[in-house]
Amino acid sequence: MPLESPADLLAQHRAAVARLYESSQAARWEVSLSQFADALYQSLQRRQSDPADGAIEDFLNSLHVADLALATACRLGIKLAWDDFVARYRAVLYDAARAIVRDDARGRELADSLYADLYGLEIRAGRRRSLLQYFDGRSSLATWLHAVLARRFVDSYRQERRLTSIDDCPGAALPGADSPAEPPDPHRDRYLGLMREALENALRALAPKDRLRLSYYYLENLTLKQIGGLMGEHESSVSRRLDRSRKSLRRQVERALRREQRLTDEQIRLCYDYATQEWPFDLTQALSVPERS
Amino acid sequence: MQRRDQQFDSILKRGLDARRESGASLCPDEAVLAAYCDRSLSALQTAHWEEHFAECARCQAMLAAMARVRSAQDGAVARAPSRRWELYAALAAAVIGISVAVGLMRRNGSSLEHAQYAAQNMAGPSPLRGEAQSKAPEANSQIALNELSNRKAAEIGQPGVAQAPPPPGAREVAPRAKEFAKQSSLACCQPESRLGSDVSRATPQRQPPSYRESRGSAAVPAAPLPGVEAPESAPMAAAGAEAGARIAASEAPMVGFGVAQPAMVSVRTADNIERWRLGAGGSIQHLEPDGSWRRQGSGVTAALRAGAAPSPTTCWIVGTDGTILRTIDGEHWQKITSPTQSDLVAVFAVDASTASVTAADGQRYSTSDGGLTWHRG
Numbered sequence: 001m002p003l004e005s006p007a008d009l010l011a012q013h014r015a016a017v018a019r020l021y022e023s024s025q026a027a028r029w030e031v032s033l034s035q036f037a038d039a040l041y042q043s044l045q046r047r048q049s050d051p052a053d054g055a056i057e058d059f060l061n062s063l064h065v066a067d068l069a070l071a072t073a074c075r076l077g078i079k080l081a082w083d084d085f086v087a088r089y090r091a092v093l094y095d096a097a098r099a100i101v102r103d104d105a106r107g108r109e110l111a112d113s114l115y116a117d118l119y120g121l122e123i124r125a126g127r128r129r130s131l132l133q134y135f136d137g138r139s140s141l142a143t144w145l146h147a148v149l150a151r152r153f154v155d156s157y158r159q160e161r162r163l164t165s166i167d168d169c170p171g172a173a174l175p176g177a178d179s180p181a182e183p184p185d186p187h188r189d190r191y192l193g194l195m196r197e198a199l200e201n202a203l204r205a206l207a208p209k210d211r212l213r214l215s216y217y218y219l220e221n222l223t224l225k226q227i228g229g230l231m232g233e234h235e236s237s238v239s240r241r242l243d244r245s246r247k248s249l250r251r252q253v254e255r256a257l258r259r260e261q262r263l264t265d266e267q268i269r270l271c272y273d274y275a276t277q278e279w280p281f282d283l284t285q286a287l288s289v290p291e292r293s
Numbered sequence: 294m295q296r297r298d299q300q301f302d303s304i305l306k307r308g309l310d311a312r313r314e315s316g317a318s319l320c321p322d323e324a325v326l327a328a329y330c331d332r333s334l335s336a337l338q339t340a341h342w343e344e345h346f347a348e349c350a351r352c353q354a355m356l357a358a359m360a361r362v363r364s365a366q367d368g369a370v371a372r373a374p375s376r377r378w379e380l381y382a383a384l385a386a387a388v389i390g391i392s393v394a395v396g397l398m399r400r401n402g403s404s405l406e407h408a409q410y411a412a413q414n415m416a417g418p419s420p421l422r423g424e425a426q427s428k429a430p431e432a433n434s435q436i437a438l439n440e441l442s443n444r445k446a447a448e449i450g451q452p453g454v455a456q457a458p459p460p461p462g463a464r465e466v467a468p469r470a471k472e473f474a475k476q477s478s479l480a481c482c483q484p485e486s487r488l489g490s491d492v493s494r495a496t497p498q499r500q501p502p503s504y505r506e507s508r509g510s511a512a513v514p515a516a517p518l519p520g521v522e523a524p525e526s527a528p529m530a531a532a533g534a535e536a537g538a539r540i541a542a543s544e545a546p547m548v549g550f551g552v553a554q555p556a557m558v559s560v561r562t563a564d565n566i567e568r569w570r571l572g573a574g575g576s577i578q579h580l581e582p583d584g585s586w587r588r589q590g591s592g593v594t595a596a597l598r599a600g601a602a603p604s605p606t607t608c609w610i611v612g613t614d615g616t617i618l619r620t621i622d623g624e625h626w627q628k629i630t631s632p633t634q635s636d637l638v639a640v641f642a643v644d645a646s647t648a649s650v651t652a653a654d655g656q657r658y659s660t661s662d663g664g665l666t667w668h669r670g
Contacts, residue, residue: 066664135324150358218302
């Protein structure tokens, strides 16, 4: 039977909800069973699926219910819970912000900027709006706070980048503008285009997970261990798969240039040289505005 | 060729960057990002979002930031100096104790008495204080002594100490899954666990020239403790720190034609009945009243490494990636917020509220409120 409201959840899965309520120690924060059931229901809704009853209880059992209870109590404005939250997570927030920003002062500033939103100083239609209402218990509260900090930092950083003068961008070239030096090779643009197309085709053929791993390594400069932590892989597996992806890409690119485009070794060498010196720069992607989901 | 490698790396980097979009309305919210990092999403959802992450610069940047936070946390734990000397001392005591036991046995031939004496003196400092703690080590030691005596007796062909027969209804436990501690257990770290950059250095010949395991000013943890460099060392380090002699329950024995089989971890209650079996992929099996084994939903996919059951309805389980589970009714499992993302290899529990867990790096965390808060030590 589909769940239409928190009351339905309580009616159809009362034993499970009661057990989770006890396990979460929500009563310690003066959160009632119905308020706790409401939080569980919101988490279920965010799954965006309509599972069978068995799967509902499996999902509920997988939640971090103690964290969910604390978050619920905080967003309800229960002072005891908020004091406990600050005591437990203040250091977590500062340490995380410092690791993200790599600067003590700016890290503290980033962490402090969150508190008002977490507490819910903003009130709309008589209800306080706390950022904690978006915590659904599928992760630990600490990891969720890390995600919130990461998002704030990345969005503000990208905002700053968009305001940076074009002249400050190294190596940037406006479409249609003349290159600083006249290319001596009339085939230069063709070679650049062939190399770009070959690489684009090879990347498109890669599995998304392999592309993601490469992006973490080459673009985000993460270590093998950090990549492994994100992808649930051992360091040696990360290394092995990066190597395999890279070799496969290179093989496909050179095969495309050699067999499909009939380029000689010397011409392929020029492709590499020109592509290393200059890469077509796309302004539109750099200037597009990210939207919050 | 090296120049060509470097050129390709540079071209690949630009090609990857050119493919990425700057972020759009399809980006997931923080709850999904966090669930992805905690690996709480289903396989289908994970694949769906990874397809988006592969093309999204914004999401990659956020996930990279979260990876750095986690790395900094792991580094802070690894750099904690106060635990190292305790670890070294406990490890040394354990190694000396075992060496003395073996040496005396071989020299004198009166193996049973000497083995018991050596095992008794292997006990290290207890992780928890209090009356409940004082009861467990005594019982643990007796069971461990009996088993150790039996092992040594088997080696030299002498009769050992008889163990109490299992109660009726309890199934015979496979020899590979024997468990000696009543309230705590220990598990070997599997080779695939993350042990830090030392693992990468161990196989340099497999890495291309351009790959490197540590970069710039990223918070890379210090070199792993000598006691935990190799997976096999972690259980020894933890054993030295725990009361009594505990033997790894998840050894992978050679069976049949020499093919190693994955072992299940056995969890017993104080009455020495094996009530749960743990395995890879979040697998939990429970002993039913009719003697059959029934699978219980754990809600996790991590490898489960150790368990402690203070009663037939209360059990704590730990596993890889900081996984901690607890049941208070013997049937349903809840995830407990973990103090670390490191692999957990041992757990000691007094009741539903009081427990301590040990990470692969030897760091121990204790709780007295059912996992709401944890403190080191």
